[in-house]
Amino acid sequence: MAGTACSSQKATDGRGNDDGKIKIGLVTKTDSNPFFVALREAAKAQAGKDGAELIALAGKFDGDNEGQVAALENLVQQGVDTILVTPSNSTGILGAIKKAREKGILVIALDTETNPKDAVDATFATDNLEAGKLQGQYVKAALGDRVPQLLMLDGSPGGTVDEQRHNGFLQGIGLTESDPKVLGKESTNGDQNKAQQAMENLLQRAAAVNAVYTINEPAARGGFAALQAKGLADKVVVGSVDGGCQGVRDVKDGKYALTVMQFPKKMAEDGVKAGVEFTRSGKKPSGFTNTGVTVIADKPVPGIQAKDTAWGLQNCWG
Amino acid sequence: MKALVLRTPAVGPALALLAAVLIFSLTTDTFATADNLSLVVQQSLVIGTLALGQTLVILTSGIDLANAAIAVLGTLLMAQLVLGGTSAPLALLLGILVAIGIAAITGGVVTGISLPPFIVTLGMLTIVTAAARIYAGGQSYPVTDELLTFLGTRQYLFGYVEVTVGMGLALVMYLIAWYALTRTAWGRHVYAVGNDIEAARLSGIKVRRTVLSVYLVAGLVYGIAAWQALGRVPNADPNAFQTGNLDSITAVVLGGTSLFGGRGSVLGTLVGALIVAVLRSGLTQAGIDSLYQDVATGVLVIVAVAVDRFSRGRQA
Numbered sequence: 001m002a003g004t005a006c007s008s009q010k011a012t013d014g015r016g017n018d019d020g021k022i023k024i025g026l027v028t029k030t031d032s033n034p035f036f037v038a039l040r041e042a043a044k045a046q047a048g049k050d051g052a053e054l055i056a057l058a059g060k061f062d063g064d065n066e067g068q069v070a071a072l073e074n075l076v077q078q079g080v081d082t083i084l085v086t087p088s089n090s091t092g093i094l095g096a097i098k099k100a101r102e103k104g105i106l107v108i109a110l111d112t113e114t115n116p117k118d119a120v121d122a123t124f125a126t127d128n129l130e131a132g133k134l135q136g137q138y139v140k141a142a143l144g145d146r147v148p149q150l151l152m153l154d155g156s157p158g159g160t161v162d163e164q165r166h167n168g169f170l171q172g173i174g175l176t177e178s179d180p181k182v183l184g185k186e187s188t189n190g191d192q193n194k195a196q197q198a199m200e201n202l203l204q205r206a207a208a209v210n211a212v213y214t215i216n217e218p219a220a221r222g223g224f225a226a227l228q229a230k231g232l233a234d235k236v237v238v239g240s241v242d243g244g245c246q247g248v249r250d251v252k253d254g255k256y257a258l259t260v261m262q263f264p265k266k267m268a269e270d271g272v273k274a275g276v277e278f279t280r281s282g283k284k285p286s287g288f289t290n291t292g293v294t295v296i297a298d299k300p301v302p303g304i305q306a307k308d309t310a311w312g313l314q315n316c317w318g
Numbered sequence: 319m320k321a322l323v324l325r326t327p328a329v330g331p332a333l334a335l336l337a338a339v340l341i342f343s344l345t346t347d348t349f350a351t352a353d354n355l356s357l358v359v360q361q362s363l364v365i366g367t368l369a370l371g372q373t374l375v376i377l378t379s380g381i382d383l384a385n386a387a388i389a390v391l392g393t394l395l396m397a398q399l400v401l402g403g404t405s406a407p408l409a410l411l412l413g414i415l416v417a418i419g420i421a422a423i424t425g426g427v428v429t430g431i432s433l434p435p436f437i438v439t440l441g442m443l444t445i446v447t448a449a450a451r452i453y454a455g456g457q458s459y460p461v462t463d464e465l466l467t468f469l470g471t472r473q474y475l476f477g478y479v480e481v482t483v484g485m486g487l488a489l490v491m492y493l494i495a496w497y498a499l500t501r502t503a504w505g506r507h508v509y510a511v512g513n514d515i516e517a518a519r520l521s522g523i524k525v526r527r528t529v530l531s532v533y534l535v536a537g538l539v540y541g542i543a544a545w546q547a548l549g550r551v552p553n554a555d556p557n558a559f560q561t562g563n564l565d566s567i568t569a570v571v572l573g574g575t576s577l578f579g580g581r582g583s584v585l586g587t588l589v590g591a592l593i594v595a596v597l598r599s600g601l602t603q604a605g606i607d608s609l610y611q612d613v614a615t616g617v618l619v620i621v622a623v624a625v626d627r628f629s630r631g632r633q634a
Contacts, residue, residue, distance in 0.1 A: 031608060058608060063557025066550065070361045074602045077354045091460040092553040095470075156557070157456025187456075 022052035024275040025075030026268075027068055027085040029112075031058040034244055034318035035216075035264055036086065039110065042317075043084065043268035050276045055080065062156060062189065065092030072096040082106040082275030084268070090115035090160045106278045108285065110267045112161055122285035124270045126262045128241075131293045132165035134304065135239040136172020138258045139211050141301035142237045148173055148211045151202050152185035153195050153223050155215035162215055165241060169213045183209055188219045195222025203230050212238040217247030217259060224255050241293075248296055248312035258297035258306065264317055266291045328586035330625060331574050334618075335593050342600030349600050356480040358595045362569075363469075363484050364389070364550055366591035367543040368562055369569035370488075370495055371536035373587040376570055377499075378529050379512045379579025380428065380435035384420070384442035385540050386562025390555075391450040392417045392544025396466055397459040397554035406465040414541030420446060421537025428533070429526040443563065451556045458555035461548050469549030484549045491539065495584045508532060512579030569594055571619050576626050593618070 026043050028036035040056045047054035055078060057071035068088055073096060075083055083100055087093055087109060097107050097119055109123040117123065140148065150173065155162030175181055183206035186198035195218065203209070203226060212227070214220035220240035227233050233255070240247060243261025251259050274285045295304060296312035307315075343350035368385045375382045392413040399409035420442065427438050461467055469484035499505035507528045510518040519525050548554065567577075573590030575582025594615060601611045 055602075055605070057602060061557075061560050063555055063560070065553060065555055065558055066364065066547070069551055070357075070598065071602075073357045073361070074599055077348045077351070077357065077599075078603055079348065089458055089553060089555055092458065092551055092555055094460075095552060157451075158454075158458055 022050070022276055022279045023078065023080040023082075024052050024054050024272055025072075025078070025080040025083045026054060026056045026271075027071045027075070027083065028056070028058045029062050029068075029086050029088045030060065030064075033062075035111075035242065035262075038244075038317035039086070039264040039268045042265035043272050046269045046272040050272065052272065052276050052279075054272070059088055063088050065089050068093045069096040072100055076100050076103055076105065080105060081279045082108065082271075084108050084110050084271040084275070085120075086111040087114055088112075094119050106275060106284055108271050108274060110271050111264065113288070115160070117288065122274065122287060122289065124267045124274075124289045124291055126267075126293055127290045128161050128164035129168040129171075130290075131241050131260045131262065132168020132170075133172040134168075134260050134293060134295050135165075135213065135241055135258065136169040136174075138172075138295060138297060138301060138304050138306070139169075139213070139237050139239045140173045141304060142257045142299070143211060146210055148175065148181050149206070149208050150175065150182050150211045150213065151199070151206055151209045151223075152182065152213040153188050153198060153215060153219045154185055155187070155219075156189050157187050165215060166213070169239075173211065173213075188215065188222065190216045190219055192218040192222040195219035196225050197222075199223040199226035200229070203227070203232070207232070210236055212236055214238065214240045214256075216240065217242040217244050217250070220247065220256050220259070221250065224250070243294070243296065243312065243316055244318040245313065245316040246318070248309050248316045251296055251312065252298065252309035254298075257299065258295055259312075261294045261296050261307075261312060261315065263291045263293075328574055328583050328589060331572055331586050331589040331593065331622070334572075335589050335596060338593060338596045338600060342596065342604065346600065346603045348603050352479045354599065354603075356482075358599045359485055359592070360482055360550065361599065362591040362595035363482075363488055364543055364547045364559070365562060365565045365569055365594070366588060367488055367491065367539060367546050368566040369573075369587045369591050370491060370584055371539035371543070372563075372566040373570050373573070373575055373582065373584050374495070374499075374508065374532045374536050374539075375435065376567075376575055376577060377508050377512045377579060377582060378532050379515070380529070380532075381439065381567070381577070382424075382435065382536060383439040383563045384424065384446055385439075385536070385543075385566055386559040387443050387446040387450065388417050388420050388537070388540045389543040389547060389562065390558050391420075391446050391453070392541050393547050393554040393558070394450055394454050394459065394556060396544060396548065397461045398453070400461070400463045400466060401459060406463045410465060410545060413544055414538065417541030417544065418534060418537035421533045421540065422530075425530040425533025429529045454554075454556040456556075458553055458557075461552040461554060466545070466548045467552045469546050470552070471549070482549065484546050487542070488546070491542065492584055492588050499584060504528070504531070509580055512581075514580070565594070568615065568619055571622050571626075574622065574626065577623065581626075 044054050059067035107120045109120040111125050184202045188195040217240050238256035241260040247259045295306040297306040396409045396413040428435050471483045507523045569591040572593050573586030
């Protein structure tokens with residue numbers, strides 16, 4: 001670790017200043033997910049403001065560790081000063097991150113933590129356990145006197161973010177994993193089509209459902225379509241996470257009770273700012289920075305602070 | 319010149335590779351450095367190894383859609399067995415044996431009941447992908463064992479040229495395959511079967527045995543690809559290499575091997591795998607968006623098949 005710090009000091013003197021421009025690399029999980037598009041656009045905008053150059057690369061699909069490693073290597077070749085990365089897998093790309101840091105490059109994880117957390121210099125991300133917890137608490141409050149009968153539309157098996165939100169939700173609604181009130185759960189990979197199919201199948205055996213957890217808004221859309229087709233839309237409280245503009249509109253239209261907004265723009269802007277600061281002064285950020293979450297809902301429930309969808313539409317992404 | 323290109327399928331792709339390397343060397347400052355060129359080769363290793371097996375299958379006028387899935391299952395087996403206390407050499411061996419076993423089933427079904435390889439390997443792709451996910455239990459497994467990550471070991475030649483053990487192994491495998499295909503009776507049989515299966519049968523070649531042997535060799539190669547993958551990214555992930563089968567076919571086609579079988583070379587495939595990696599790296603360093611890189615690769619694939627068609631027409 002001491003060696004890394006030492007070489008980074010050297011690097012700030014020479015690297016990246018060859019053509020007078022600060023170079024920042026960004027590696028997202030994919031090119032196409034609106035969340036990462038918003039993150040990339042915000043990073044580009046911030047880099048433009050700060051007079052830095054942003055090089056954005058991505059994996060081909062969620063779980064493309066090989067593609068992310070190649071992207072990291074290519075950025076090192078291009079002499080970037082800072083790399084911002086949303087790791088597809090918490091451990092898969094640690095070797096490439098280590099090599100980049102050994103060359104004195106500042107590496108910041110955005111959105112998803114690495115394991116171990118100190119494999120990167122710093123992490124700017126949503127506290128996903130907190131996001132899940134807020135979703136669970138709101139759904140419980142919205143149910144009122146009704147006993148929860150829960151279906152869960154999960155993300156990808158083994159994903160860090162997915163597990164944190166899932167566990168947070170169960171804590172928030174006050175259930176355990178094996179509670180019989182959890183009527184069923186399915187992986188959706190956060191994909192609308194898969195989520196719809198999963199919910200259709202779950203409803204075949206769990207028509208008594210009154211609460212639904214979703215990993216993100218695409219999963220919520222798929223799940224809601226299946227509920228609507230079964231005529232259950234009014235009887236079920238659906239909660240989600242993300243804060244995409246479509247998701248906020250869906251809350252406004254009453255499709256889901258709430259969504260928990262994340263702030264990818266803030267992650268990207270803070271990351272770019274930290275990179276610029278690092279090149280200018282050699283100062284490195286460290287530790288986990290919570291970029292915050294906000295519950296977006298139009299019906300207030302006791303005990304939970306929420307913003308309405310009008311605020312949500314002004315602050316949403318994508 | 320044209321005659322040479324038509325007669326030796328690897329020459330055209332090699333010229334294309336050379337052109338790409340030249341262009342990127344001239345247009346970017348960062349492409350033509352020893353360590354970047356080393357990275358380009360490393361980035362092509364797993365797909366390049368999968369593509370070697372794919373070439374053999376395609377030469378028999380088959381196709382293998384399951385190759386990457388088999389390799390992914392291999393990585394999971396190796397990683398989990400070692401985590402469970404199995405010794406690394408045994409885990410490595412078992413991973414490779416399972417890959418050969420699956421390929422043997424594929425080959426057995428293809429030759430035994432004469433089903434189209436496309437269909438059989440499509441089924442295998444689905445089965446093996448599911449098996450890998452079931453076996454992984456929704457987790458990915460970090461690998462720290464030195465033998466399993468051995469192919470990622472770096473050495474420096476002349477003090478600055480970075481090479482990995484995996485590069486050496488891939489080169490050796492390609493040379494062995496090249497020798498076997500061009501200098502042995504088995505190789506001639508493989509080409510003959512792919513060219514015209516009836517003619518091959520009538521000339522006394524044991525067609526089924528030849529095709530089955532190709533699948534077995536391909537299985538061995540996929541097992542080694544799993545080992546290559548752990549050297550590159552020391553993490554066995556059931557979601558990895560989702561497009562590996564198509565990427566390997568891309569390398570084969572860019573290398574000038576005919577998808578209709580019977581024509582092509584493994585050296586061409588080596589060049590084809592490098593073309594993909596050179597494009598990816600060079601276009602990235604030239605600041606071209608990755609989606610446009612895919613467009614470029616796609617155009618090249620179509621051009622390569624058109625050249626194959628054109629040269630076939632000329633020969634016939």
